[in-house]
Amino acid sequence: MQNHLRLLTPGPTAIPDRVRLAMAMPMIHHRKPEFKAVMEESRAYLKQLFGTQQEVLPLASSGTGAMTAAVTNLFARGEKILAAQAGKFGERWINIAKTQGLEVVELAKPWGQAVYAAEIEEMLRKDPDIKGVCIQICETSTGVMHPICEIAKVTQKYGVLLVADGISSVGISPAPMDEWGIDALLTGSQKGLMVPAGLSLIALSEKAWKKAETVEPSCFYFNLKAERKNVLKNQTNFSSPVSLIIGLREALSMIFENGGLESLYQKHYALAQMTRAGIKAMGLEPFAKTDYAWGLTSVAMPEGVSGSELVSLAAKKTGVVIAAGQDPMKDAMIRLAHMGHVDFGDMLAGLYAVASSLPHKPAAFSDAYLSIAMQAYENAGAYPKNAL
Numbered sequence: 001m002q003n004h005l006r007l008l009t010p011g012p013t014a015i016p017d018r019v020r021l022a023m024a025m026p027m028i029h030h031r032k033p034e035f036k037a038v039m040e041e042s043r044a045y046l047k048q049l050f051g052t053q054q055e056v057l058p059l060a061s062s063g064t065g066a067m068t069a070a071v072t073n074l075f076a077r078g079e080k081i082l083a084a085q086a087g088k089f090g091e092r093w094i095n096i097a098k099t100q101g102l103e104v105v106e107l108a109k110p111w112g113q114a115v116y117a118a119e120i121e122e123m124l125r126k127d128p129d130i131k132g133v134c135i136q137i138c139e140t141s142t143g144v145m146h147p148i149c150e151i152a153k154v155t156q157k158y159g160v161l162l163v164a165d166g167i168s169s170v171g172i173s174p175a176p177m178d179e180w181g182i183d184a185l186l187t188g189s190q191k192g193l194m195v196p197a198g199l200s201l202i203a204l205s206e207k208a209w210k211k212a213e214t215v216e217p218s219c220f221y222f223n224l225k226a227e228r229k230n231v232l233k234n235q236t237n238f239s240s241p242v243s244l245i246i247g248l249r250e251a252l253s254m255i256f257e258n259g260g261l262e263s264l265y266q267k268h269y270a271l272a273q274m275t276r277a278g279i280k281a282m283g284l285e286p287f288a289k290t291d292y293a294w295g296l297t298s299v300a301m302p303e304g305v306s307g308s309e310l311v312s313l314a315a316k317k318t319g320v321v322i323a324a325g326q327d328p329m330k331d332a333m334i335r336l337a338h339m340g341h342v343d344f345g346d347m348l349a350g351l352y353a354v355a356s357s358l359p360h361k362p363a364a365f366s367d368a369y370l371s372i373a374m375q376a377y378e379n380a381g382a383y384p385k386n387a388l
């Protein structure tokens with residue numbers, strides 16, 4: 001059968017028609033008034049999205065570029081940072097920091113567990129030389145959400161910078177930067193923001209800008225001070241990724257025309273409840289037992305079931321594209337994303353794709369998982385404001 005393709009991967013995500021059409025417009029020049037108008041509108045939306053009075057800077061790079069920019073602009077060679085090591089993207093902070101010549105203290109947790117504020121506090125208390133904490137909001141490789149609101153209280157108490165990778169959480173679950181006290185928040189275009197990959201966004205707090213004044217960036221391309229100067233003139237430092245920024249403006253218009261952030265977070269929260277309930281009802285176990293993210297559901301594979309085989313069978317049979325695990329968890333996990341341009345209908349398809357691709361139906365299996373999932377969606381209740 002020819003099913004249509006449903007992309008339920010934790011990046012890239014489906015692109016709404018409005019965004020695709022906006023990006024198909026003829027090219028405009030990035031130093032001329034037409035583009036400046038696009039930037040001006042996008043800047044206002046982005047401040048709301050990030051929950052900040054500061055400028056949100058667009059960079060022509062994938063999300064990892066903004067992670068690199070954060071590290072190279074905020075910390076000088078030889079300085080010490082603490083990084084959460086609880087999945088593939090936590091490891092990325094460590095690799096970027098080491099490449100920059102930083103000393104890295106690792107706070108390691110097993111894959112599937114969150115890093116807690118008290119654990120960070122203990123390390124900051126023991127080591128007053130630590131200048132910053134680099135962590136994910138959602139660790140996409142495990143489906144875990146770290147409690148950033150609580151962690152921010154600790155980093156503020158100890159006067160160190162909190163650098164948060166929000167690539168799979170901005171536009172999905174709340175992390176109001178100024179209110180919570182996050183010093184650097186960053187994301188990429190291809191997850192919650194419903195735009196193709198290639199654009200990243202980063203904002204710094206006042207405290208972070210002060211620190212950046214003391215650091216000579218080691219990298220010519222990612223110069224956040226120069227980017228800020230340009231953004232204030234509705235420009236970017238180098239050639240702008242014009243089509244992606246036009247797409248972003250359109251995606252943000254859609255978000256703010258349709259109930260804004262409240263309804264966006266409510267949808268993702270309800271989809272997370274729905275997907276977890278459906279997975280459990282078909283006899284499978286979520287991989288993140290607690291502290292789960294709102295943008296994806298990680299599912300542990302039963303003995304003898306290969307995650308990557310299940311994923312390719314599901315794509316063939318149903319057209320639903322989901323992700324296997326990453327690195328050591330490649331076959332032991334699958335990941336069903338519910339971020340961006342998706343609704344309950346897509347998740348019903350996603351759950352069906354998983355159930356119908358299982359080689360052996362678990363004992364508890366019955367078709368009731370679909371109605372159980374819908375009940376969980378309807379009964380999700382209001383999303384928790386501190387995002388856990």
Ligand SMILES: *Cc1c(COP(=O)(O)O)cnc(C)c1O
Nearest residue numbers: 011062063064089140167168188
């Ligand atoms: C996807 C993702 C990244 C990597 O982003 P790229 O755009 O591939 O560079 C980093 N961190 C998190 C949490 C992610 O989900």
